[in-house]
Amino acid sequence: MRKILPILALGFALPGAVVLMRHGDLSQMFAAFAEPPGLMQGCGDVPEAVALAEELRDRALRIERYLESVEARKAELAAAQTSLTRKLVELRAEKTGIQSHRSGNSAAVRDDIQRLIAVYDQMKPAEAAAIISNLPPDFAAEILIRLQPENGARIIASVEPQQAALLTAEMGARSVRKQ
Structure with a gap:
């Protein structure tokens, strides 16, 4: 009995792994189809089955729209990050320029004060x-x-x-x- 369990587990896990490898993007596995092939075959006269199929199709469509909106948000965030990074580089360059300008100004002010002091000393x-x-x-x-x-x-x-x-x-x- 103990030898059969690992073999059964491998038998069930192997097809699942193959499906996952085939569909690298899991969102494609959940994509909604307009009319799932064979899903309603023989069940068209059962109202509960029709309602369930419609509910599943609606949910699949909502999931698909949500995944699309997530992808759009990812693209917006990537664009915003690029823009912010570019702006940060610009601001750092401006800060460096301002600091060098200030140090140049403060050196000029110090020189002016020294000249003024020399005048008063004389x-x-x-x-x-x-x-x-x-x-x-x-x-x-x-x-x-x-x-x-x-x-x-x-x-x-x-x-x-x-x-x-x-x-x-x-x-x-x-x-x-x-x-």
Whole structure:
């Protein structure tokens, strides 16, 4: 008895494997036919059989439409993925360009600030104080912080006491913000 079971299992599994190999696409196995050959032969007078055959045909048609919609969605998703990948590459290229542009701009700004600091370093303290007292306090504090300490001290000493106190407070606040 034990020797017969494996032989029977192989006998039933082999035809199923052949059918699966023949029909690599399983959706084709479930495709609806307009009139299945021989399905209703001899059963046309049984209403339950006719209703069941129609129900099966309707289900097969719905399955077929669903599989078609799945394939259409797959194609849409593949197109969307291609589009998104292309857009991502473009955005990364733009980001790289922006970053290089920013670094170029920041280098130019640093150079401009260094030139401005050099100009204030060369000025007489009274002249520099007259200009700095008319600048916005945060900008004036930035300049004073970057000057040589001796020149910055002379310029602050030449500014009105109230303005000097404001600039000193701004310089201290800037130093605290940096930390």
